[in-house]
Amino acid sequence: MSIPDKPTLDGLEERWNASWEANGTYRFDRSRSRDEVYSIDTPPITASGSLHVGHVFSYTHTDLVARYQRMRGREVFYPMGWDDNGLPSERRVQNYYGVRCDPSLPYDPDFTPPAGGGTSKEQLPISRRSFVELCDRLTAEDEKSYEAVWRRLALSVDWSAPYRTIDARSTAISQKAFLRDLARGNAYKAEAPTLWDITFRTAVAQAELEDRDRPGAYHRIGFPRSDGDGVISIETTRPELLPACVALVAHPDDERYQPLFGTTVRTPLFEAEVPVVSHYLAAPDKGSGIAMICTFGDLTDVVWWRELQLPTRAILGEDGRLLAEGPAEVDATVYARVAGKTVHAAREEIVAMLRESGALEGDPSPITHPVKFYEKGDRPLEIVTTRQWYIRNGARDEDLRAALIARGEALSWHPPHMQVRYEHWVNGLTGDWLISRQRFFGVPFPVWYRLGSDGAADYDNPIVPDEAALPVDPSSDCPPGYDEAQRGKPGGFTGDTDVMDTWATSSLTPQIAGGWTFDDDLMSRVFPYDLRPQGQDIIRTWLFSTVVRSHFEFDSLPWTNTAISGWILDPDRKKMSKSKGDVVTPISLFEDFGSDAVRYWAASARLGTDAAFDTGQMKIGRRLAIKLLNASKFALTFGATPDAAAVTEPLDRSLLAALGEVIADATAAFDAYNHTAALEVAETFFWTFCDDYIELVKERAYGSRGDEAAASAKAALGTTLSALLRLFAPFLPFVTEEVWSWWQEGSVHHAGWPTADELRSAAEGDSGLLGLVGVALSQVRGAKSSAQVSMKTDVAHAVVRGAAADLDRLRAAADDLAAAGRIASLTFEPAESENLTVDVTL
């Protein structure tokens, strides 16, 4: 045993991390069978972003469970994943190296990134393969810095086997899962109006939308009736879409417009003849009660267009500019004035023309209205008709929808109310899951298309590779039976150029981490997983999509439990902004308070509840860790030894009896994924142990009442300290490991979780006695406090009054009470009152 003279938290993190690494403390033993394993489907994190306190918060919650289960004897499968495909990495590479991807460029094997990096003004166009290589290289660097933070936080992951969602195996697994969904008919390609981000020039999915309030203006525009009998006035916030107008629509019950249904009007300026139609989605109380339908201004236009079987007059290109050629029905001369303009410029031009022609009625009236954005974009989404890949999600299939909702019901949610978020999302789905993106750094769709003699692609009958050939890159690999010379040639083939949405890959994390089809032995030991920890914001994306993929491939849930962490809020109760979160970096918190203290703060928040960013809580955690050092040191200097059988004194038996209750409560709490309750009971007990119990027995432990009484105290101290260190180990892994090392063999993190059994018969002691003595001791201290004298001041005489039954119990610990209070003469007198009081004569 070696106890430092001055125990300190300094240096514990480096020392024990090195030890854990050297000893493989958190290494997964894959020889263990499924029922011995506790497996966690860790959220893979995007390392090219920035780690902030919110991540520290939720990942700590997961680690608490991992450490608890490990101590319970389960072999914990807790991998770390890096989710580095997708836009964040692309943007970081563009800025870092000063390059941009130009897929039309051939690959240059000797390419090296420009020396100036992100400082050069012009982004250097590079080939797709080079671009992907840079993404790979930079994200690998980013992952190292993230790993350092996670290690400092003491996440007990097995660092020998992290996975990356962009590596060859993940790519192969993504492609294989996709091909199987394709074969089952659960994945399909379709040409349809698609929400489109004009900045990134890619389609986006329903789950990635967000509304933002933007200023706009109602423009009242008169449409001349074809019969010459006046005009019909509509209001629109998007006058630039006038050339895309295909109809006017009003509600079927709207008497104002009923006579007009079936007639036609002419679009102002553009002179296209369009019908007046009816549809129940038209709102009589909005604007003038009649709207123009354009292809496409918003999602309602898409519904009208589809259900009313209207023609398509597309005017917007994928770059967000008006097409060079307008629809055939519109006046080409007028259209030429807006062709090629941005939406904004076209709006100004058309409004000017409308005003000039007199079709604009009055001045536009400004409004603020919600507009759909891609969550990572900064320009409003447009709707463009494109060919995209989809995966069925129940939106258009009631049986599938019901089956997926049933999966949600079968999953254990922590906290339970999070399940309704899942159900609402599934019930509110309006379309299948759009998984294709027109980007570069992602998993390519493993398909090719035959080109006809006219050079047109046959999209309905894609060529797919053999599973054994995966991963493939259809833009550089050839489909079976073709050679590279036939690429892009009539009669030859062309590769699909799209990549999968990041969720299409991350929906497969159980398969990727478990080595599905690559290491089925491992997969069989971890799947279905025990736990999916994640944030509430991605229930609709990550959680749901993982359930969908598992449902199709395995006809089962991917996990039995899901633990949902809340948000970190600013002190002003707002969701903590990225910018603020970046200012307070996790590393600076570790340095200021210590990792254990930061973990304590995170552990103090229940699953599913939002928590305030609170350095005060971290200070308390730090205080707890320091107290653990000092109290342990003190107890051990007496020669504390775990030996419950030697505990004979009533006060000592009371301590162990109370400890037994704490162990039972903490265990039940952890089993219910309620880590805050587990921490709370341990913490409360620990402070009582320090402030009351140790004070009460230290004289006796020094030997004031003989060897046997001292031995009982030492055994109680040792037994309790051992259990306390283990109860705190999931929360404060560094300080508990440090103290454990002073007097025990091995790692506390592999020591068994404490049980009532190890307390022996002492667990049957009077668990309330310690508290009762504590009340009396507090009164004695109070007397000294009001006399403004030191606690070591002698008390000449003290009389304890209270219920006779309480006094009888107290007498069993009278000597300890007298010693702690330095009471020369202690007597007991029954009283009427139930309340325990002590009259103190100094």
Added chain:
RNA sequence: GGGCGAUUAGCUCAGUUGGUCAGAGCGCUCGCCUCACACGCGAGAGGUCACUGGUUCAAGUCCAGUAUCGCCCACCA
């Protein structure tokens, strides 16, 4: 407009199935250099448990409604 959650001491939060539940810590006040800890110890003061009704012998605890805050969804002419 629909849904979910929250609303308990100045602050951050506990309060399981209704009956010592009115609590903890921080902060504050007043003391104490007590031989583990001054990064400490002790003792105090602080709340009509958001509001309004209801059920009950009994309600922070159940029901209904209201208000405020947060989030999700819908609406986007």
